[in-house]
Amino acid sequence: MELYELSIHEALAALDRKEISSLDLTEAYLTRIERIDPSVQAYLTVTADQARAAARQADLRRAEGHAQPLLGIPIALKDIFCTRGIETTCGSRILKGFIPPYDATVAERLSEAGAVLLGKTNMDEFAMGSSTENSAFMPTHNPWDLGRVPGGSSGGSAAAVSAGLAAASLGTDTGGSIRQPASLCGVVGIKPTYGRVSRYGVIAFASSLDQVGPFARTVPDCALMLRVIAGHDPRDATSLPDPVPDYSSLPPGSLRGIRVGVPDEYFVSGMEPGVENGVRRAIDTLIELGAQVDTVSLPHTQYALAAYYLIAPAEASANLARYDSVKYGYRAPNPTSVLDSYQRTRGEGFGPEVKRRIMLGTYALSAGYYDAYYLKAQKVRTLIKADFDQAFARFDVLVAPTSPTVAFPLGSKTQDPLSMYLSDVCTLPVNLAGLPGMSIPCGLSDGLPVGLQLIGPPLGEEMLFRVARAYEATGQWTPTIPPLP
Amino acid sequence: MISREDVDHAAMLARLGLTEAEKQLLQTQLSSILEYMQALSQVDTSGIPPTAQVIPLRNVFRADEPATSLSVEDVLSNAPDREDDFFRFPPVFE
Numbered sequence: 223m224e225l226y227e228l229s230i231h232e233a234l235a236a237l238d239r240k241e242i243s244s245l246d247l248t249e250a251y252l253t254r255i256e257r258i259d260p261s262v263q264a265y266l267t268v269t270a271d272q273a274r275a276a277a278r279q280a281d282l283r284r285a286e287g288h289a290q291p292l293l294g295i296p297i298a299l300k301d302i303f304c305t306r307g308i309e310t311t312c313g314s315r316i317l318k319g320f321i322p323p324y325d326a327t328v329a330e331r332l333s334e335a336g337a338v339l340l341g342k343t344n345m346d347e348f349a350m351g352s353s354t355e356n357s358a359f360m361p362t363h364n365p366w367d368l369g370r371v372p373g374g375s376s377g378g379s380a381a382a383v384s385a386g387l388a389a390a391s392l393g394t395d396t397g398g399s400i401r402q403p404a405s406l407c408g409v410v411g412i413k414p415t416y417g418r419v420s421r422y423g424v425i426a427f428a429s430s431l432d433q434v435g436p437f438a439r440t441v442p443d444c445a446l447m448l449r450v451i452a453g454h455d456p457r458d459a460t461s462l463p464d465p466v467p468d469y470s471s472l473p474p475g476s477l478r479g480i481r482v483g484v485p486d487e488y489f490v491s492g493m494e495p496g497v498e499n500g501v502r503r504a505i506d507t508l509i510e511l512g513a514q515v516d517t518v519s520l521p522h523t524q525y526a527l528a529a530y531y532l533i534a535p536a537e538a539s540a541n542l543a544r545y546d547s548v549k550y551g552y553r554a555p556n557p558t559s560v561l562d563s564y565q566r567t568r569g570e571g572f573g574p575e576v577k578r579r580i581m582l583g584t585y586a587l588s589a590g591y592y593d594a595y596y597l598k599a600q601k602v603r604t605l606i607k608a609d610f611d612q613a614f615a616r617f618d619v620l621v622a623p624t625s626p627t628v629a630f631p632l633g634s635k636t637q638d639p640l641s642m643y644l645s646d647v648c649t650l651p652v653n654l655a656g657l658p659g660m661s662i663p664c665g666l667s668d669g670l671p672v673g674l675q676l677i678g679p680p681l682g683e684e685m686l687f688r689v690a691r692a693y694e695a696t697g698q699w700t701p702t703i704p705p706l707p
Numbered sequence: 708m709i710s711r712e713d714v715d716h717a718a719m720l721a722r723l724g725l726t727e728a729e730k731q732l733l734q735t736q737l738s739s740i741l742e743y744m745q746a747l748s749q750v751d752t753s754g755i756p757p758t759a760q761v762i763p764l765r766n767v768f769r770a771d772e773p774a775t776s777l778s779v780e781d782v783l784s785n786a787p788d789r790e791d792d793f794f795r796f797p798p799v800f801e
Contacts, residue, residue, distance in 0.1 A: 323781035417762045430760060459767040460760075528744045539721060546722075548796050550785035557797050561722070569724025577723060581733055582740060584721040585713065598747050600757035605750065607761065639736055640743060656761030680762070 225250035226386040227703055230295050230443040233389060237284060237294050244284070244294025247389075248277035248338050251296045255340065255387050258706050263362050264372075264382040266301050267309055268341040276338040283336065291450055293336030298388035300379045301342040302349060303434075304423040305329050308339075312425045313347040313357040313375075316545050316552045316571030326423025327458065328392060328434055328451045335450045340388050343378030347573045348542065349399055349427045351375050352645035355636055356575045363632070364407060366670055366704045370629040373403030373645070376437070380407040383437045386703040390438040390447050394424060396431045397530055398625075398649025401661040404437055405624035405673025408663045408702065410444040410690070411437045413649075415681050416656035417462040419448075420455030428537035429460075431530075431653040439701040441662065441690045445469035448683065462681070469687045474695030478512035482689075483617035487523035488648050488675075493626040496667025501623045504664035504674045504693065508621065511692050518617060520609040525602050526651040531643055532586045532599035533654070538576075539583030545571065578639060607655040614679040619689055623648050624661040624673030652677055660686045663699045708738045 225247050228236065236242045252270050259265055273296065280294035299305065302312050304322035306329075311317045325333070333339070346356035354362040354377025362377045364370040365385035372381040376393025380403035383391050393400040395413035404411025412435045419434040426432060436447030452466045484505060489498060509515050547553035547567035554570050557563030572580070586595035613620060625645060635642040652659040657677055664674040674693070676686045693699075714734045718725050725733070779792050788795040 320785055323777050323784055415762075417764070430758075456769060460762065460764065462762060462764070522750070525747055525750055528746050531740065532744060532747075543721075547787060548794055549782075551787070553787035559797050560799055563797060564722035565724030568722060569726075572723070574729075577725065577729065578733065578736060580721050580723055581714070581717050582737055584717045585709070585737065585741075588717060588720060594748075595741075595744065597757055598750075598752065599744075600759075601752035601755045602747055602750050603758040604755050605752070607758065640740060654758075654761075 226254045229440045229701065230292070230389050230438065230446060231440070233295060244277040244280040244338060245274065247294065248273050248296050251340055251388060258385055259387060261363060261368055261707065262365055262381050262385050262387065263360050264343055264378045264385065264387055265298070265341045266311060266344050266359060266378065269308055269339055273338050273340050280336050280338060290336035291446060292332065294338060295336070295389050296338045296340045297332060298340050298343050298379060298382045298391040299329060300345050300376050300391070300393045302345060302394050302425045303329050303392065304425070305339070305342065308342065310342065313345040313359065314572065314576070315358040316567070318552065320550055322423070324423060327420035327455045329423065331451050343382050343391060345378055346375035347576050348425070348538070349375040349394055349396055350538070350575050350579055352398070352402055352642050353635065354378060355632065356573060358573050361632055364629045365706060366408060367629065370631050370670070371406065373406035373625070373629065375399040377403045379437050380404055380409055380411065383409045383439060384703070385706060390436055390443055392434060392436055392451070394432055394434050395653065396427050396534060397653050398646035400435045400437065401624050401649045401659055401673065401675060402645060404661040406629040406671065408671030409437050409439055410441055410660070410662050411435060412444055412448060412660040412683065412686065413652065413658065414448060414452060414683055415462070415658045417460050418452050418658070418681070418683070420458040420461045422455055422457040426541040428534040429541060430537060431534060441687060441694045442470050445472070445687045464681060467684050469684055472684070472688055472691050474691045476512045477508060477689060477692050480513045480619065480689065481617045482508055482513045482515045483518035483613055483620045484515060485518050485520045485523065485613070485620055485622055487520050488622035490626055490647055493623065494628065494667065497623050497626060497628060497672050500665040500667055500672035501674055504698065505621060507693060507696055507698055508689070511696070518613045518620065520613060520651070522602065522605045522609050523651055526606055526654055527643060527647055529599040529602045529606065530650040530654060531582070532595050533603065535579040535583030536586050536596050537583070539580045539587065542576070542580055603654045606651055610655045610657060619682070619685050620677040622675045622677065624675040628667050628670035628672060648675060656680065658683045658686055660690060662690045662693060665699060709734060709741060
């Protein structure tokens with residue numbers, strides 16, 4: 223077994239037994255990145271020297287007897303997280319060369335936990351997209367089939383974990399940007415409850431929806447990552463004060479007595495039969511584990527996509543007003559006036575999808591259209607959340623597909639924005655309601671991974687990990703790094 | 708179908724410089740996206756309040772105490788243009 227194949231828990235055990243050092247582990251990942259990443263293109267920046275220095279530091283600390291939850295474990299961060307002294311672009315030309323003078327809280331917490339940062343991963347520009355093809359710099363390729371997308375917007379972080387280019391990583395999820403790429407790349411990913419993880423230092427897209435979460439190859443690894451990053455942060459007024467449970471110490475067990483709801487509306491028309499079969503098989507496994515499974519209706523699901531694509535662009539249009547060429551980021555050369563600088567900088571600095579969403583959001587918020595679009599969407603959002611509230615009065619957890627399709631070929635949806643938006647049809651209602659959602663691999667369809675989505679009530683992460691852990695322990699899916707050239 | 712004037716107006720509100728080709732494409736694409744959004748008008752939302760936030764937090768206060776913040780040099784380190792301890796930019800008033 224190669225070192226880059228070890229789970230975090232296996233690597234920590236090997237480190238504790240002094241069979242390997244963090245430097246060995248870090249070098250194994252750096253070598254693999256050098257060999258494989260030219261074809262996967264998961265990383266925008268590899269911080270090899272800093273990683274080696276951090277690994278040596280971790281080895282020293284371990285020798286001194288320090289115990290930290292991720293001491294010496296190599297990880298990657300989506301390029302949406304500010305990292306002090308390390309270029310942070312958010313996948314955009316407008317932030318090319320931006321070197322943050324401070325760390326995001328999650329970067330700080332991972333570093334305090336002893337993690338070794340390998341680099342920053344590729345993403346759709348400003349997290350707007352479902353394929354990572356909207357990166358201003360390059361597309362990322364799916365490790366299971368290099369001709370296909372890894373999903374998005376956190377496609378680089380998902381592909382890095384899938385291909386053994388990091389032990390774990392962080393992404394963000396505004397409408398499915400952790401769960402959908404986790405599904406398409408065959409890894410575990412969780413979007414926690416809105417407010418569970420601090421967003422301080424996370425470049426904003428849609429502030430009522432954005433949330434940070436981890437990717438890993440196994441459920442306990444994902445749980446450990448979340449335990450490290452979750453919790454209140456005085457620098458994020460929306461972060462929740464509730465204590466963080468020890469998600470990672472859950473033993474695999476039976477699901478006797480657990481009430482599982484299967485929402486009919488998530489088995490949408492256009493869903494690939496291979497995806498539906500994979501999800502139905504996984505549901506049968508949950509029944510064998512003792513869960514009580516029944517169907518449930520979430521009747522406003524069909525309106526979620528329309529509501530989401532008004533609310534998210536509206537918030538984005540306000541958040542992205544900060545790219546004004548004054549304090550940081552790109553400035554078009556030789557501005558003749560304030561207006562000229564704004565217009566040319568933003569026109570040259572933003573890519574097509576970001577412009578489309580700024581325009582859509584600005585239009586939806588503008589005088590005369592606000593009531594018909596934005597306000598209407600926020601009322602429909604109330605109904606979508608009420609559907610979930612009613613479902614969670616009867617069920618502990620809901621299960622559904624994560625994505626209606628497996629990974630699709632690069633370039634196949636770039637000309638049709640609406641068809642790309644439909645990739646998130648099963649994930650974005652969860653963001654609208656602020657709930658935790660998770661994707662775990664549940665098999666292959668024509669050689670490509672299928673994801674099972676678990677949805678919980680507010681702060682129901684523990685229940686999601688419990689169900690995911692029980693499913694994973696059945697061995698229906700074995701964490702696998704696909705063969706790469 | 709949204710009008711060309713709507714596209715021009717939104718682009719101006721957003722201070723977004725767009726080429727002629729971009730404006731034409733956006734007029735078509737935004738029209739079809741907004742047509743899809745019309746589905747929302749089928750939903751009866753009478754008496755339904757709009758969502759303001761999805762978590763139960765209210766009025767998050769903190770003590771008004773000085774704390775360490777970034778140095779001037781850190782703040783200016785990414786400036787596209789600067790002069791001494793200031794950001795440099797074209798004049799707002801001529």
